[in-house]
Amino acid sequence: MKVYLDNCRSTAVDEEVIRAVADSMKNHYAVPSGLSSIGMRCVDAVKKSQEKIAGTLNVEPENIVFTSGGTESNNLALMGVAYANKGRGRHVLTTPIEHPSIINACEELKRNGFKVDYVRVNCEGFIDLESLEGLLNSETILVALGHVNHVIGTVQPLKEVCEVIKDKNEGTVIHVNAAASYTKVPLDLSRLEIDMVSLSSRKIHGQSGVGALNVEENFRIKPVMHGVTSLSDLRPGHENVPGIVGFAKAAEIGFRDMEENMVRARLLSERLVKSILERIPNSRLIGPEKGRSPYISCLSLLDVEGEAMALQLDFLGVTVSTGSACAALRLKEDYVFQAIGLGYREAHGSIRFCLSKYNTLEEIDYVVDSVVKAHSNLARISVFKG
Amino acid sequence: MKVYLDNCRSTAVDEEVIRAVADSMKNHYAVPSGLSSIGMRCVDAVKKSQEKIAGTLNVEPENIVFTSGGTESNNLALMGVAYANKGRGRHVLTTPIEHPSIINACEELKRNGFKVDYVRVNCEGFIDLESLEGLLNSETILVALGHVNHVIGTVQPLKEVCEVIKDKNEGTVIHVNAAASYTKVPLDLSRLEIDMVSLSSRKIHGQSGVGALNVEENFRIKPVMHGVTSLSDLRPGHENVPGIVGFAKAAEIGFRDMEENMVRARLLSERLVKSILERIPNSRLIGPEKGRSPYISCLSLLDVEGEAMALQLDFLGVTVSTGSACAALRLKEDYVFQAIGLGYREAHGSIRFCLSKYNTLEEIDYVVDSVVKAHSNLARISVFKG
Numbered sequence: 001m002k003v004y005l006d007n008c009r010s011t012a013v014d015e016e017v018i019r020a021v022a023d024s025m026k027n028h029y030a031v032p033s034g035l036s037s038i039g040m041r042c043v044d045a046v047k048k049s050q051e052k053i054a055g056t057l058n059v060e061p062e063n064i065v066f067t068s069g070g071t072e073s074n075n076l077a078l079m080g081v082a083y084a085n086k087g088r089g090r091h092v093l094t095t096p097i098e099h100p101s102i103i104n105a106c107e108e109l110k111r112n113g114f115k116v117d118y119v120r121v122n123c124e125g126f127i128d129l130e131s132l133e134g135l136l137n138s139e140t141i142l143v144a145l146g147h148v149n150h151v152i153g154t155v156q157p158l159k160e161v162c163e164v165i166k167d168k169n170e171g172t173v174i175h176v177n178a179a180a181s182y183t184k185v186p187l188d189l190s191r192l193e194i195d196m197v198s199l200s201s202r203k204i205h206g207q208s209g210v211g212a213l214n215v216e217e218n219f220r221i222k223p224v225m226h227g228v229t230s231l232s233d234l235r236p237g238h239e240n241v242p243g244i245v246g247f248a249k250a251a252e253i254g255f256r257d258m259e260e261n262m263v264r265a266r267l268l269s270e271r272l273v274k275s276i277l278e279r280i281p282n283s284r285l286i287g288p289e290k291g292r293s294p295y296i297s298c299l300s301l302l303d304v305e306g307e308a309m310a311l312q313l314d315f316l317g318v319t320v321s322t323g324s325a326c327a328a329l330r331l332k333e334d335y336v337f338q339a340i341g342l343g344y345r346e347a348h349g350s351i352r353f354c355l356s357k358y359n360t361l362e363e364i365d366y367v368v369d370s371v372v373k374a375h376s377n378l379a380r381i382s383v384f385k386g
Numbered sequence: 387m388k389v390y391l392d393n394c395r396s397t398a399v400d401e402e403v404i405r406a407v408a409d410s411m412k413n414h415y416a417v418p419s420g421l422s423s424i425g426m427r428c429v430d431a432v433k434k435s436q437e438k439i440a441g442t443l444n445v446e447p448e449n450i451v452f453t454s455g456g457t458e459s460n461n462l463a464l465m466g467v468a469y470a471n472k473g474r475g476r477h478v479l480t481t482p483i484e485h486p487s488i489i490n491a492c493e494e495l496k497r498n499g500f501k502v503d504y505v506r507v508n509c510e511g512f513i514d515l516e517s518l519e520g521l522l523n524s525e526t527i528l529v530a531l532g533h534v535n536h537v538i539g540t541v542q543p544l545k546e547v548c549e550v551i552k553d554k555n556e557g558t559v560i561h562v563n564a565a566a567s568y569t570k571v572p573l574d575l576s577r578l579e580i581d582m583v584s585l586s587s588r589k590i591h592g593q594s595g596v597g598a599l600n601v602e603e604n605f606r607i608k609p610v611m612h613g614v615t616s617l618s619d620l621r622p623g624h625e626n627v628p629g630i631v632g633f634a635k636a637a638e639i640g641f642r643d644m645e646e647n648m649v650r651a652r653l654l655s656e657r658l659v660k661s662i663l664e665r666i667p668n669s670r671l672i673g674p675e676k677g678r679s680p681y682i683s684c685l686s687l688l689d690v691e692g693e694a695m696a697l698q699l700d701f702l703g704v705t706v707s708t709g710s711a712c713a714a715l716r717l718k719e720d721y722v723f724q725a726i727g728l729g730y731r732e733a734h735g736s737i738r739f740c741l742s743k744y745n746t747l748e749e750i751d752y753v754v755d756s757v758v759k760a761h762s763n764l765a766r767i768s769v770f771k772g
Contacts, residue, residue: 209626
């Protein structure tokens with residue numbers, strides 16, 4: 001059996017999306033332009049895609065800017081706002097558990113004259129509202145945080161977070177990275193004072209290489225790249241119409257089935273976590289039990305090394321990833337675990353199980369058996385074993 | 387009959403490429419990573435794509451960095467080298483006829499403390515080697531120029547250009563934008579002292595949203611965006627494997643058939659230009675007769691307005707674009723024409739015919755008839771007509 005549980009990094013592309021992208025490659029190969037019929041069809045395709053995605057967030061279609069993915073959306077949000085508003089202030093807030101594209105963009109801002117403070121999070125990854133309020137000041141031009149943490153699944157209380165920020169400093173721009181939550185955890189932007197939201201196609205069963213940034217119109221932002229543009233002043237380079245059409249199709253499907261998929265994901269996650277905790281002594285859930293995305297469960301298996309577990313599981317047909325090591329071929333420090341105060345052994349025995357709408361009960365039972373088997377193989381030879 | 391002649395902006399995607407992208411979407415949906423079998427298949431797919439593209443340029447596969455398109459490649463090249471080398475000098479050279487992503491990135495550099503000089507070009511768009519030599523100095527960290535001009539098709543004498551630059555200042559980094567020439571005009575980088583080359587998938591019958599930058603290893607360059615990366619330190623965000631696989635397939639096909647396609651394109655272009663010049667009085671070729679890409683012919687039809695011609699031709703099924711108005715929905719000044727000294731009337735009557743490997747003799751004859759018909763319709767009501 002093959003079971004793919006690395007859906008926080010990338011998801012299997014929906015068959016309907018593959019067909020939509022292939023059709024669009026055949027029909028929308030021109031650049032979006034008013035000077036030809038085929039160019040107008042491309043304009044229409046992009047506008048319809050904007051409408052579809054805007055509909056899922058309850059925002060204005062023309063505020064959807066397409067990018068090459070979540071990383072570019074996050075870079076555009078952070079650097080675009082920081083450089084456009086540096087006359088107003090040079091202070092940026094984020095948390096220490098954000099996606100590397102947020103953390104690394106912040107570190108780049110620090111090298112360029114900005115002050116970046118990291119708001120405290122608690123041991124479950126929830127943002128500390130007192131720390132947030134204490135760090136906010138009149139120079140704070142931007143706060144960037146993730147809706148759902150990509151490693152441990154914590155769902156931030158966005159309403160409270162936004163209230164704290166806007167009460168203290170109305171002009172502070174709020175950016176939310178929704179890559180790990182989009183179409184998986186409800187997000188109605190008409191009810192929140194959020195100024196920018198990053199989305200990623202590859203995380204919602206769309207094609208990779210496509211993302212979006214929703215940009216409200218009440219603040220200044222400048223492009224990160226420069227050139228000529230078809231439809232957006234913020235993002236040069238003619239639109240990747242097939243990728244965008246596929247992204248919108250994936251968003252439409254994901255939003256339509258969100259509730260139903262959430263219920264199933266919750267059931268499967270609960271069964272997975274409960275079974276592993278029962279069958280593997282000393283194992284425990286990292287991240288919150290309540291207020292966690294139904295799709296993300298990060299478990300620590302004390303006696304073994306996460307990388308070794310991932311390789312053993314791969315041998316059994318199960319794809320997972322380890323903790324916050326998002327860096328594929330090169331292993332990075334588990335900065336998320338450090339921030340929530342996890343010890344070395346727990347962090348290094350962590351496995352991230354990220355489900356998708358495609359997973360079944362049968363698969364989950366197979367995964368549990370495989371985890372138990374792999375753990376037993378490895379625990380026997382573990383250096384950690386006392 | 388439908389004839390697409392706007393191939394300088396975007397090309398029809400090859401059927402083989404569509405299949406390759408669709409297959410890759412099915413098989414390569416994970417992020418490239420050594421921790422799982424599917425991740426390793428993605429690593430392999432990216433590496434094979436690097437090899438294929440490197441083979442067409444005669445460079446090292448690991449120097450191929452994948453991006454989201456030509457615009458990003460150009461931005462990475464210019465800003466990446468400028469910001470990484472500003473300690474050595476803050477002088478950048480380019481020409482006034484480059485693609486907007488080059489010109490606008492240069493203008494951004496000017497706003498950030500760099501001095502940018504525009505090397506003179508002659509009335510056919512060829513770079514003035516004396517002007518180049520005169521402007522080069524010990525502070526010149528970068529020269530950026532296009533191999534083939536995207537509007538008038540001028541093929542720059544890269545060997546001579548590189549010699550002038552490296553003779554005067556060996557440390558100056560040379561960037562060549564090959565978006566309009568790749569797989570269309572030979573470019574063997576093992577025989578030229580070029581440090582960076584930009585490529586675009588959408589211009590060679592690949593999917594849009596993908597590009598590459600070949601980066602030699604003898605100079606410093608820093609990323610424009612920040613985050614986590616699978617395989618390249620210069621470009622964060624996990625690779626768009628299906629897009630990359632499709633790009634490599636398009637490059638392979640294009641390179642394999644380059645000679646044969648060039649011969650046919652030359653034949654068709656000559657027939658197109660000769661027929662229009664014969665049948666429409668006062669029309670003329672803009673750009674060089676010799677040293678021009680066989681795929682690009684820009685013609686000026688004195689008595690009519692280019693935009694109106696494009697719309698009339700579209701009505702007859704023929705897609706073209708007008709001069710340097712690359713900006714689709716918003717019309718930009720014809721800066722390329724200004725730089726080569728073209729008058730207002732000639733510039734505004736310009737039509738760009740950009741062929742691809744798919745065009746046939748029958749199509750070209752239909753285009754000529756359509757141009758004559760559209761011109762006759764418009765000339766009757768033209769405000770230019772004396």
